[in-house]
């Protein structure tokens with residue numbers, strides 16, 4: 557029996573998604589672009605999911621575009637939205653703790669001469685909406701801020717920041733990478749004042765390799781793939797119908813009890829933090845009001861990888877940072893103000909739909925035992 561606590565990296569697909577994918581592969585294999593019956597059936601299935609995703613974020617389904625995942629959605633939003641049209645604005649505002657799929661896209665724009673302002677958390681680990689708004693000026697083309705940080709669970713003040721920005725600079729585009737918040741923290745695109753929102757299938761008990769980008773009507777984005785003109789020309793390539801259908805099934809299954817799951821995650825987090833507080837010298841890096849689904853802690857003196865392997869021996873799977881960083885030192889945690897010792901020993905515990913108290917008790921016990929045996933061995 558394994559205890560999987562790495563749900564920010566990816567989630568186990570829910571039964572509903574697996575069944576929907578199988579059924580689709582088995583009996584709805586048409587190409588949505590084909591004009592015959594099988595093509596129309598596939599197109600209907602895709603559009604049903606478009607509607608469903610639209611409903612969950614109160615968006616017009618026509619504004620939902622399917623992509624290969626949030627990496628592509630983020631790239632498309634950042635690289636496709638700036639530098640279009642007449643007056644050239646060349647400033648972009650973001651944060652120092654964005655996912656690499658936003659941050660590296662921003663670096664590409666920097667190479668092309670854009671000025672990118674990356675707001676770092678203050679000494680308390682916060683990024684206030686005022687600081688974001690103050691960084692924006694009339695020359696700002698885009699503001700890109702994530703909803704929930706994938707390493708610490710920090711919830712960004714996206715609503716207040718984007719609202720303030722739109723009031724002052726209605727022409728400034730706003731993008732939100734909502735991957736770690738979708739199906740966990742309910743939001744409407746209008747309440748977020750977001751022109752673009754990125755979503756991913758595999759973080760919400762759906763399949764990998766599928767995602768979506770919401771683009772508000774009237775916003776012009778340049779495509780980055782060219783071909784058959786699918787997704788209204790924004791994202792050419794035959795739609796990944798089975799995975800779209802799988803993502804839709806996951807959205808349907810998870811949207812039923814978002815608030816109940818959130819409360820449960822809060823209880824589990826509180827219970828885990830209490831257990832951890834009984835251990836000596838364990839630092840909690842996530843703030844109290846962070847998303848309860850992501851808990852970042854450090855156990856100084858034990859490097860993350862060593863702890864990960866110790867826990868793995870017991871069938872407990874957590875991570876040291878984001879899955880993409882694969883052992884590299886986290887610049888995000890550094891930006892959140894952690895010293896090298898805390899970054900080197902950081903552990904990310906991310907809860908999922910199936911997480912129960914016993915999983916977190918076993919983890920706390922494992923961390924306690926690791927401290928006893930690994931620190932003694934030094």
Ligand code: PLP
Pocket residue numbers: 564565624625626627628630655657702704705706733735736755756757758765766767878879880
């Ligand atoms: N944005 C955030 C905040 C993420 O956590 C991730 C995945 O780790 C992504 C974007 C990329 O998503 P995908 O794996 O669908 O490309």
